Amino acid sequence: MTDTTPDEVDRIARAAKDAFAATVRTDDRTRAAWLRRTADAIDADAAALIEVAARETALPADPRLVGELARTTAQLRLFATVVEEGSYLEATVDHPDPSATPPIPDLRRVLRPLGPVGVFAASNFPFAFSVAGGDTASALAVGCPVVVKAHPGHPETSRRMASVVVRALAEAGAPEGVFALTEGFEAGLALVDHPVIRAVGFTGSVRGGRALLDRVAARPEPIPFYGELGSLNPVVVTPGADAARGAALAEGLAGSFQLGAGQFCTKPGVVFVPAGSAVEAALPAHLLTPPRLLTPAIQDGFAAGIERVSAVPGVEVVATGEAGDGPAPLVAATDVATLREHAHALLEEVFGPFTLLVRYASPEELLAAIAALPGGLTATVHREEGEDVAALVSHLEEISGRVLFSGWPTGVAVSWAQHHGGPWPATNTQFTSVGATAVRRFQRPVAYQDAPESLLPPALRESNPLGIPRRVDGALVVPR
Amino acid sequence: MTDTTPDEVDRIARAAKDAFAATVRTDDRTRAAWLRRTADAIDADAAALIEVAARETALPADPRLVGELARTTAQLRLFATVVEEGSYLEATVDHPDPSATPPIPDLRRVLRPLGPVGVFAASNFPFAFSVAGGDTASALAVGCPVVVKAHPGHPETSRRMASVVVRALAEAGAPEGVFALTEGFEAGLALVDHPVIRAVGFTGSVRGGRALLDRVAARPEPIPFYGELGSLNPVVVTPGADAARGAALAEGLAGSFQLGAGQFCTKPGVVFVPAGSAVEAALPAHLLTPPRLLTPAIQDGFAAGIERVSAVPGVEVVATGEAGDGPAPLVAATDVATLREHAHALLEEVFGPFTLLVRYASPEELLAAIAALPGGLTATVHREEGEDVAALVSHLEEISGRVLFSGWPTGVAVSWAQHHGGPWPATNTQFTSVGATAVRRFQRPVAYQDAPESLLPPALRESNPLGIPRRVDGALVVPR
Numbered sequence: 001m002t003d004t005t006p007d008e009v010d011r012i013a014r015a016a017k018d019a020f021a022a023t024v025r026t027d028d029r030t031r032a033a034w035l036r037r038t039a040d041a042i043d044a045d046a047a048a049l050i051e052v053a054a055r056e057t058a059l060p061a062d063p064r065l066v067g068e069l070a071r072t073t074a075q076l077r078l079f080a081t082v083v084e085e086g087s088y089l090e091a092t093v094d095h096p097d098p099s100a101t102p103p104i105p106d107l108r109r110v111l112r113p114l115g116p117v118g119v120f121a122a123s124n125f126p127f128a129f130s131v132a133g134g135d136t137a138s139a140l141a142v143g144c145p146v147v148v149k150a151h152p153g154h155p156e157t158s159r160r161m162a163s164v165v166v167r168a169l170a171e172a173g174a175p176e177g178v179f180a181l182t183e184g185f186e187a188g189l190a191l192v193d194h195p196v197i198r199a200v201g202f203t204g205s206v207r208g209g210r211a212l213l214d215r216v217a218a219r220p221e222p223i224p225f226y227g228e229l230g231s232l233n234p235v236v237v238t239p240g241a242d243a244a245r246g247a248a249l250a251e252g253l254a255g256s257f258q259l260g261a262g263q264f265c266t267k268p269g270v271v272f273v274p275a276g277s278a279v280e281a282a283l284p285a286h287l288l289t290p291p292r293l294l295t296p297a298i299q300d301g302f303a304a305g306i307e308r309v310s311a312v313p314g315v316e317v318v319a320t321g322e323a324g325d326g327p328a329p330l331v332a333a334t335d336v337a338t339l340r341e342h343a344h345a346l347l348e349e350v351f352g353p354f355t356l357l358v359r360y361a362s363p364e365e366l367l368a369a370i371a372a373l374p375g376g377l378t379a380t381v382h383r384e385e386g387e388d389v390a391a392l393v394s395h396l397e398e399i400s401g402r403v404l405f406s407g408w409p410t411g412v413a414v415s416w417a418q419h420h421g422g423p424w425p426a427t428n429t430q431f432t433s434v435g436a437t438a439v440r441r442f443q444r445p446v447a448y449q450d451a452p453e454s455l456l457p458p459a460l461r462e463s464n465p466l467g468i469p470r471r472v473d474g475a476l477v478v479p480r
Numbered sequence: 481m482t483d484t485t486p487d488e489v490d491r492i493a494r495a496a497k498d499a500f501a502a503t504v505r506t507d508d509r510t511r512a513a514w515l516r517r518t519a520d521a522i523d524a525d526a527a528a529l530i531e532v533a534a535r536e537t538a539l540p541a542d543p544r545l546v547g548e549l550a551r552t553t554a555q556l557r558l559f560a561t562v563v564e565e566g567s568y569l570e571a572t573v574d575h576p577d578p579s580a581t582p583p584i585p586d587l588r589r590v591l592r593p594l595g596p597v598g599v600f601a602a603s604n605f606p607f608a609f610s611v612a613g614g615d616t617a618s619a620l621a622v623g624c625p626v627v628v629k630a631h632p633g634h635p636e637t638s639r640r641m642a643s644v645v646v647r648a649l650a651e652a653g654a655p656e657g658v659f660a661l662t663e664g665f666e667a668g669l670a671l672v673d674h675p676v677i678r679a680v681g682f683t684g685s686v687r688g689g690r691a692l693l694d695r696v697a698a699r700p701e702p703i704p705f706y707g708e709l710g711s712l713n714p715v716v717v718t719p720g721a722d723a724a725r726g727a728a729l730a731e732g733l734a735g736s737f738q739l740g741a742g743q744f745c746t747k748p749g750v751v752f753v754p755a756g757s758a759v760e761a762a763l764p765a766h767l768l769t770p771p772r773l774l775t776p777a778i779q780d781g782f783a784a785g786i787e788r789v790s791a792v793p794g795v796e797v798v799a800t801g802e803a804g805d806g807p808a809p810l811v812a813a814t815d816v817a818t819l820r821e822h823a824h825a826l827l828e829e830v831f832g833p834f835t836l837l838v839r840y841a842s843p844e845e846l847l848a849a850i851a852a853l854p855g856g857l858t859a860t861v862h863r864e865e866g867e868d869v870a871a872l873v874s875h876l877e878e879i880s881g882r883v884l885f886s887g888w889p890t891g892v893a894v895s896w897a898q899h900h901g902g903p904w905p906a907t908n909t910q911f912t913s914v915g916a917t918a919v920r921r922f923q924r925p926v927a928y929q930d931a932p933e934s935l936l937p938p939a940l941r942e943s944n945p946l947g948i949p950r951r952v953d954g955a956l957v958v959p960r
Contacts, residue, residue: 092896100894107897109896109897411582413587447881450885455870
């Protein structure tokens with residue numbers, strides 16, 4: 001038993017608050033150096049980390065965990081670049097304009113760190129959305145201390161990673177208490193309730209996220225809760241695409257929905273195909289024998305989800321793979337009428353190696369089916385040149401955070417333009433948990449009115465000593 | 481009785497959703513034209529609007545309501561400029577980078593409108609935070625239809641303004657249903673519960689805001705709630721400033737805390753002065769006879785607040801003005817020990833013409849008192865050159881959305897750098913309800929992956945046809 005007691009959580013949270021008194025004043029280069037040092041330390045310990053994680057999660061070491069670790073250190077380095085570039089501060093300078101109504105004084109706005117952040121690690125990415133994952137990296141980047149609640153699915157990985165991070169940050173000169181790990185269900189509750197915690201990041205199920213969201217909403221002082229929750233990730237294959245490359249699409253789909261044994265929040269969970277499609281014909285040949293799922297709870301949830309879907313009249317099993325240590329992968333199929341009639345049973349995410357084909361007979365029927373979908377992280381269209389998908393796309397962009405044309409939604413790039421979020425139940429806010437703008441979750445604006453130069457943060461001083469992009473009197477100014 | 485029934489709210493909300501299908505595709509110049517037409521129509525009806533508002537609110541027509549109306553049309557025109565400038569879209573283009581981990585595809589991100597927005601009008605600004613106020617202007621600017629819940633304190637003003645707005649928008653070619661007014665308590669509840677409403681803006685009391693926030697949090701699909709609530713707006717007068725210009729500061733303070741009969745969310749409600757200050761000595765000479773307060777409930781709340789504060793042992797009345805149609809303005813004073821001991825009674829906003837002087841004996845005592853303050857919209861420092869206020873400022877910026885040096889917090893400029901928000905209970909989010917960035921509340925990101933040029937929003941097309949600032953491969957690019 002290694003659960004962190006509520007008293008220990010209290011001590012850790014207060015230490016994070018003490019650390020914040022220092023981190024709030026650090027300059028961007030200093031924090032960038034912390035992140036790079038942490039990335040280097042993780043790279044140096046990669047072999048051991050991957051070995052422990054592979055044992056705990058049953059995810060294959062190579063390429064899966066090797067790639068995920070590389071992505072994790074790439075994230076840390078991206079956020080170092082983001083804070084050094086400086087736009088993330090949204091520095092804005094208005095010089096006085098006495099003729100305005102009301103008159104405009106000297107007014108300067110910048111984004112500052114929120115304070116200590118609680119991070120709930122995910123089960124399915126033991127590195128990239130866990131102890132040193134995107135939430136931790138983006139919070140540290142802007143100067144927010146981080147208290148992680150480990151996922152119980154990979155405790156040894158979490159502890160090893162935490163010790164790498166703690167040591168790297170200490171060696172880089174970061175203040176004590178700027179990062180800490182907690183474990184256990186009660187510790188998580190104590191963390192979201194703690195008065196010094198100023199925001200919570202969470203990656204996990206809709207049910208777990210909703211429970212924490214409600215708990216955060218009941219605090220005397222509300223704080224932002226950033227949940228990255230469930231998603232169906234609809235895929236549409238047009239008649240033209242099916243005719244031109246149905247077999248190849250089936251292979252791609254099989255790879256995507258079975259990747260990591262289907263345990264991705266971006267797994268394509270519902271696929272719209274023309275009736276009698278080549279995709280459906282070719283798919284059964286590509287089913288794999290997956291490893292065991294991440295946790296017993298996920299294993300049970302998968303079995304229950306399969307049962308729920310299969311029990312719907314009008315749903316048939318198209319193909320099953322072979323069960324190994326994990327459950328047999330499964331592809332089911334239905335028609336649009338059944339989907340709409342049983343939307344409640346069929347349009348809830350099944351976490352694991354399952355996808356549902358929905359056969360449509362006409363473009364109108366396809367649009368009617370799409371209209372029944374809940375919000376999600378992604379939506380994908382496979383089409384041929386010349387097919388008119390404008391109406392389809394306009395609906396998909398209303399219910400999705402990322403719209404893909406060709407390709408598959410698994411494998412989320414970490415870059416400036418990425419958005420990993422979407423309408424409920426994908427997330428509960430308008431923010432992303434992946435990509436450069438993830439830092440904005442942990443910042444708040446402060447404006448300074450008629451401040452003497454010496455009391456302004458460097459980002460706002462008249463001479464722009466940091467040399468960062470700023471908005472001055474309404475116009476963006478980018479230093480050369 | 482003119483309450484909007486829940487059925488009518490449903491019809492209005494559905495019409496807003498229908499309008500959204502059109503507004504989501506409008507270009508920025510079109511929406512800017514709607515806003516400018518609306519501003520012009522309000523200006524044209526200014527005399528009548530001001531006459532009705534003066535009668536309903538008891539606020540003086542000139543300069544108060546004349547200025548507020550000018551500010552309201554200035555807000556509409558600022559948001560027109562903001563959307564034409566284009567940065568508000570945060571357009572971001574990443575070209576493919578196959579060498580990244582994971583590989584980066586062609587990825588393009590833009591902010592899109594959230595959907596229909598509910599706006600709860602405030603009592604104290606019948607124009608600027610009401611029917612055609614900042615929430616309405618910023619939501620319409622980005623393409624979100626607006627359903628306003630009128631404040632019962634100025635129903636005729638609300639109706640007249642709504643008819644001006646509806647006519648102006650129709651004349652400008654905006655779709656039917658893009659703007660509507662509702663009235664009544666039950667209508668407000670129906671509005672925040674309605675499934676098509678994608679965000680709620682609210683300006684009002686902490687109690688009312690907290691109740692609505694809890695109601696929004698209980699929706700099956702959570703949506704953002706933007707509450708602009710209560711604030712104490714602490715002011716610190718240093719010994720140097722008191723010695724140099726105590727009498728002038730007293731006059732300025734008197735003007736600020738009695739402006740609009742003290743019914744501003746930025747009213748200075750607690751003022752830290754050196755023991756035996758010139759400010760305290762000079763203040764009694766400047767008390768006014770205020771008009772009646774905005775509503776009977778506010779009148780009652782003021783009386784209760786005064787009673788609560790006066791009942792605290794160690795609080796003395798320094799000065800009272802004369803009661804006219806409204807209550808007598810009141811200045812009380814206490815010391816730091818009493819403030820800390822009775823923080824609960826003394827540090828809750830009293831809405832109306834009241835302020836509390838807190839006499840401090842030393843810089844250390846001042847800092848200890850500041851540490852007891854809750855979050856707020858503003859904090860103000862009056863100091864002299866050479867006085868070291870760094871520690872003070874560093875605490876104030878942690879609990880405030882705007883830090884002023886000299887000047888008074890009332891009179892919130894509408895500009896690019898403005899921030900009108902702050903830690904709870906000032907607001908419950910990291911957003912502003914005044915200034916250019918207020919639009920961000922009503923937008924959500926969507927990323928497009930490997931999209932054909934013809935299916936991309938114009939803001940993201942390779943040639944940048946809108947000519948807006950964009951981030952391309954990590955670097956900000958501002959067209960000349």
